[in-house]
Amino acid sequence: MSARALPQELIRAKRDGEALSPEAIRELVGGISDGSLSDAQVGALAMVIYLNGMSSAETVALTEAVRDSGEVLAWTDLELPGPVLDKHSTGGVGDLVSLVLGPWVAACGGFVPMVSGRGLGHTGGTLDKLESIPGYDIAPSRERFRHLVCEAGVAIVGQTAELAPADRRLYAIRDVTATVESLPLIVSSILGKKLACGLDALVMDVKTGSGAFMPTHEASFELASTIAEVASRAGTPITALLTDMSQPLAPCAGNAVEVREAIALLTCEKRDGRLLEVTRALAAELLLAGGLADSRDAALVLLDDRLASGAAAERFARMVAGLGGPADLLERHDRYLPQAPIVHPVHAERSGRVTQMDTRAVGLAIVALGGGRRAPHDAIDPAVGLTGIAALGEAVDGERPLAWVHARSEADAKHAAAQLKAAIEVNDVTAGDVRLPTLIQDVIRREAP
Template sequence: MALLPQEIIRRKRDGAALSQEEIAAFVAGIADDSIGEGQVAAFAMAVFLRGMARAEAVALTRAMTESGQRLDWQGLDLPGPCVDKHSTGGVGDKVSLILGPLVAACGGYVPMISGRGLGHTGGTLDKLDAIPGYTTAPDVDRFRQTVKAAGCAIIGQTADLAPADKRLYAIRDVTATVESIPLITASILSKKLAAGLQGLVMDVKTGNGAFAATVEEARALAESIVAVAGGAGLPTTALITDMNQPLGSTAGNALEVAESVAMLKTGQGDARLRELVIALAAEMLVLGGLAPEAAAAAQQAEAALTSGAAAERFGAMVAALGGAADFVERSDDYLPKAPVQRPVAAEAAGRLTACDTRAVGLAVVELGGGRRRVEDSIDYAVGFSDLLPLGSAVQSGDPLAVVHAATEEAAEAASRRLQEAFTFGQTVEDAGGPVVRQRITAADV
């Protein structure tokens, strides 16, 4: 069978199922630049339009995983399993900052490869960059040693991990081929498989602030990831979770770090955020064999959060990756603060019945808390705090949130965006819905 790039593209264009050999050859050409950008773009569009069977998606995932370095934790003699979680992204989603240390406090090891903000969604790495001194791009040895010492390390994708994915994603981003379930699946899983995991939990967001607007779209992606991960040898479960309102009471990098640290220190905080953290932790502990079933795992996670054990792991991770050793105790002294902070007033009385979550995320971007272009710098101090959850009753003039901005003009513009993002009514039935909508396991696919 011909392995010429143009023949592989033609076969996929015409709807044929590609062989493992064809996929491996094409991915190798992506990784070593022997296949040109035009051909990579054409391949991405062919997959976008024609799709891939599960066997093809497994082969694509494996080939992208093998395009670079694969981490091996065997030599460190870790006494617990390597497990991780990945989210499809949302507004106010600071779950990883709490979850990684929490699972570490329960005996797991969490080598988390995270990303930056994309569009209206915030990125975990951008949040961590708000911590003075924290390096999100350590060398592999420092990454490994941090995982061993602290139990968790959250860093960015290195040049050596799944390099084919890095190039393919950059081309997909500018050729309108991002929203392809096989390509999304392979992109996520190739990095996770390269990280040497023994178990993965997916947090697939659904709602007006998510990539998957409907539960049906989210389920299709979740089922693809769970099935392909299983086919590639990585046990995976997925939770489909709500993104019809910001997650937690903050949106903006330093503000989200502060909210996360507060929950780690006190064990308390926003109810939906806390519920999701415990649910994801329970899934990770069961996958890693650290608890027999979900209820026992949730109790274990609750104990680690309320005892302060998770906060200790977070502090150890920050210190090992260049931050202050007393960051958890004195985070308020270290995190940047915006010069303008003022309440955003409700323009009507009633209950908050709906939220345009994407608009809230874009308001943070407009404040300078996200990027319009890859090369843009970020103002880590800006965003919103004290965001009211759906169902809250307000009078006209009551604060919906506090805006944190660099200038009065920026604060005024962001305030208007936030006011327009909320819908007011008199009654709320099941405002926002449950935070965990569905659970997908290998048995479901």
């Protein structure tokens, strides 16, 4: 820490409503990284930012300082013949977009070094899903990661110790000091890690609805707008889509069951649905931003061709094999992906149509089954989850259940069934009486200055 400014004086200035200079912010973030700021000081800093907020300029400076607190990946030495692109989601239930989008964009000529995270609260984590694949290494060496991005066009891995180390410490302290919900801290955490990957463009999927981190449209739009502004001012072109999370994005939720769903989409076993629509829209924005298509229509034609030809599925297979998973996962996924011993339908108490859903409660039902974590170090059961989840407006009765629960025991299945029934409202109405939410609600595009 520089002798020019004691950390407590910088914290005091922010406490008293002053704006911090980029230099002051860099000093503080440097102290978070190297340990010269104590946990008490980091907690105090997080709290004054939570209480007083940050200006746009401060948030940009914080994001850049977090990005630069460790290694910033560079790809120029590899002479990649296409743009370096990535996607991030604010999280949801049944949201397996990354598993499909990464290889799909790679098949179109992009290079996708995707650093992903684990499940948080009721939301699923991409790394947890991938770890249901036997042998898949989420923490490869830097050299193996770079080689796979070059060779397969995509590698989905976990955050390394070298990428944005300030964020890892700051987030851990935010988690125990009731400061997670600060907009500047959320934005700098998301973008600090992503921009450290040396991207040419980024697309954000910001969720809204009952299963979203920020459930109201207003809060989600503010988050999307702030992320777009900060990323562009930090030098990375970005598109943010505001998408619906008032029901699970896919008709399934869990870990292994979502990998199966991804394979079904990539191999064209399934050819429609909300998941495919959102993934296709996000991928099209990346192709446009990366110069791989000159119009949205051209981007969609290219995407559809690469999916139908099997090129996207082949990229996924190469990524899995390149990170230690089975080379024949696509063809023999039932041999490799774990399956729960108990699978039961969950029927509604009455026939009718699904009119409303507490998606967060659906996610928590999966956590209770063992498919998520109650505490950070909990083990996850990759086999459990839900499949065949009825969509809003869909009719359910004695033949068509609300979903099928995949559980480790009869007691777990019974508990999850009760949670699911409480989370899904069924009424005797016609299809026209059910108001279906718009899937893609807003699009925000920002170029780098």
